[in-house]
Amino acid sequence: MTKKLLLIFFTLLSTIAFTQNITLSEKAKVSILTCGLGPESYAMYGHTGIRIQDSLNNLDVVYNYGAFDFSTPNFIGRFIKGDLQYFVTNGSFIDFYYNYQVENREIIEQELQLNPNQINRLFEQLNHSVYSDERFYTYKFIDRNCTTMVVDKINTILGKEYIKSNTSNQSYREILYPYMTNFYMKLGIQLIFGTKVDKPGTRLFLPYEFKEAISTTKVNGNKIEKSGAKILQVTKSETHFNWFNSIYSLITVLLFLVLLNKKWIKMSYFIFAGLLGLFFSLVGLYSLHEEILWNYNILLFNPMLLIFTWYYKKGNRDKTILFGKIILAMLLIYLAYMTTKIHLEIVWPFVALHFYWIGEIVLKSKKSKL
Numbered sequence: 001m002t003k004k005l006l007l008i009f010f011t012l013l014s015t016i017a018f019t020q021n022i023t024l025s026e027k028a029k030v031s032i033l034t035c036g037l038g039p040e041s042y043a044m045y046g047h048t049g050i051r052i053q054d055s056l057n058n059l060d061v062v063y064n065y066g067a068f069d070f071s072t073p074n075f076i077g078r079f080i081k082g083d084l085q086y087f088v089t090n091g092s093f094i095d096f097y098y099n100y101q102v103e104n105r106e107i108i109e110q111e112l113q114l115n116p117n118q119i120n121r122l123f124e125q126l127n128h129s130v131y132s133d134e135r136f137y138t139y140k141f142i143d144r145n146c147t148t149m150v151v152d153k154i155n156t157i158l159g160k161e162y163i164k165s166n167t168s169n170q171s172y173r174e175i176l177y178p179y180m181t182n183f184y185m186k187l188g189i190q191l192i193f194g195t196k197v198d199k200p201g202t203r204l205f206l207p208y209e210f211k212e213a214i215s216t217t218k219v220n221g222n223k224i225e226k227s228g229a230k231i232l233q234v235t236k237s238e239t240h241f242n243w244f245n246s247i248y249s250l251i252t253v254l255l256f257l258v259l260l261n262k263k264w265i266k267m268s269y270f271i272f273a274g275l276l277g278l279f280f281s282l283v284g285l286y287s288l289h290e291e292i293l294w295n296y297n298i299l300l301f302n303p304m305l306l307i308f309t310w311y312y313k314k315g316n317r318d319k320t321i322l323f324g325k326i327i328l329a330m331l332l333i334y335l336a337y338m339t340t341k342i343h344l345e346i347v348w349p350f351v352a353l354h355f356y357w358i359g360e361i362v363l364k365s366k367k368s369k370l
Contacts, residue, residue, distance in 0.1 A: 028054040028119050029226075030112045032150065033062065033096075034211040036105035036234065037179065043105070045179050046207035048147040051093055051109065052123055060093040063126045066146030068139070082288030086139040088129045088149070100232060107232035110214050110225050114157065122157045141291050142172060142196070142205050151204050162224065163217045165204040172197040174342050175206065183245050183346070190343040191276075194284065194295040198341065247346055254353050266357055267309050273354075274305035299334035300350055302327050308358070317365040324362035331355060 035047040050063045067089045078084040100107050114122070129135060137144060155161045167175055173193060180186035204210055217224045243249055257265055277298040284293050304327055311319035331354055338344045338351075 022054075022057055022059065022123075024052075024054050024059075024116070024120050024123055025056040026116050027056050028052065028059075028116065028123075030114055030119050030122060032110045032112065032154075032210070032214060034108040034110070034207045035100055036107070038103060038105055041185065043103075044181075044185075045176075046105075048150050048207040048210055049096065050122075050126065050150055050153070051096075052119070052126070053093075061090050062093050062096040063088060063090045063130070064096075064146065065137075065149040066139070081286060082140075083138055085136045087136045088126075090126070090130050097232060101234075104234045104236070105232075106230060106234050108211060108228065109231045110211065110228040112154070112214070113219070113222060113224050113226040118157050122153065125153060125156070138288075141289060142203055143290075145205060147207050147210050148203065148205050151210060158219060158224075162219050163204065163210075163213050165202055165209065166213060166216065167201045167209060170201050171199060171342075172201045172203075172205075175201045175209065177342050179206075181239075183247060183250075187250075187346050190346065191297050191301070192280065192283075192292050192295065194291060194293045196290050196293065247349070251349050254349050258353070258356065266361075267313055269357075270305045270309040270312075273301045273350075274303050274309065277301035277303040277305065296334065296337060297347075299330045299337075300347065300354065302330060304330075312361060317368060320365045321362050324358050324365070328355070328358055328362070331358075 029052075031051040031053070033049040033051050035049065037044055037046050047064070047066065051061070052063070053060045065088045066086055068084060068086050072078065072084065097107065137149075139145065142148075151163055155163055173190070176197065177186075177190075180189060204213055214225050215228065257269065277300075280292075280295045280298050280301065281303060284295050287293075304323060308320065308323040308327060311323060331351065335351055338347070
């Protein structure tokens with residue numbers, strides 16, 4: 001076992017030395033690899049890699065941005081805060097291909113129209129990124145991920161931002177929305193997102209959007225894409241409608257709560273909603289992720305519901321009416337703002353429930369005062 005580990009270690013060292021010192025031949029070529037979507041949250045948007053091949057030097061290596069280490073101390077806390085260090089890696093294409101084959105995720109390859117000088121400069125820059133302090137970087141969901149890092153590298157080699165987003169007529173939220181197929185994951189992500197994702201999608205940050213941009217980009221009148229092919233085809237099982245993983249299950253649960261019509265259920269729900277809003281507020285202040293700043297969903301899951309619930313429990317009608325009216329006014333502002341937002345279609349059950357329950361409580365409190 002020790003001999004095998006030593007062999008692997010020295011093989012790795014020799015590979016590192018080889019890739020650092022080599023000068024690519026005229027036969028070298030560069031491809032962008034777009035990898036399919038996966039069920040895990042970190043794979044739900046796909047992945048982008050850079051492949052460099054040189055048959056004369058017996059080289060076939062893939063560079064990947066976006067790697068992270070689960071064993072990092074305080075991993076969850078650093079991920080939430082937004083200062084978790086990601087890094088770039090390289091490895092053989094065969095290993096890369098095999099990993100995605102095992103995960104049943106397709107790979108689409110697009111060879112780029114680059115001259116030998118550009119390919120060598122890119123190769124040098126990628127190796128510098130891997131084997132220097134530049135290897136580590138702070139991940140940003142939109143501005144610094146596995147795709148944006150590759151886009152920036154290629155555009156730097158081209159000398160200008162030739163490859164860029166052609167979806168600026170859509171917001172980042174609208175671009176992301178179709179990728180989220182799990183209803184409750186989609187709901188959670190849409191609720192924690194803030195105003196940044198509602199801005200025009202001027203940054204090319206998703207693998208499949210990058211793939212489409214490559215197909216349409218021209219440099220000095222010539223297409224940047226030299227060739228394109230799906231080099232790993234997979235068979236996806238047919239996805240059937242899942243009632244439990246849909247808005248219908250959410251509506252059913254909320255209707256069930258309404259039909260039970262118990263005061264303790266209402267209070268428990270309002271406490272949960274208020275705490276969720278408090279979490280949105282605090283995480284926005286704590287985290288460095290710009291995507292969750294200025295979260296207007298706290299107008300729906302309002303921290304003031306905690307105060308409202310307290311006075312409702314104590315039977316203080318005046319305070320219940322006062323805070324109920326304030327919360328309803330905020331709900332109206334929220335609803336007016338949401339009319340242009342795509343995720344209104346999945347949060348409206350909560351909006352309806354809040355209007356109904358809070359409005360009912362305020363009206364009953366008024367009547368009991370008479």
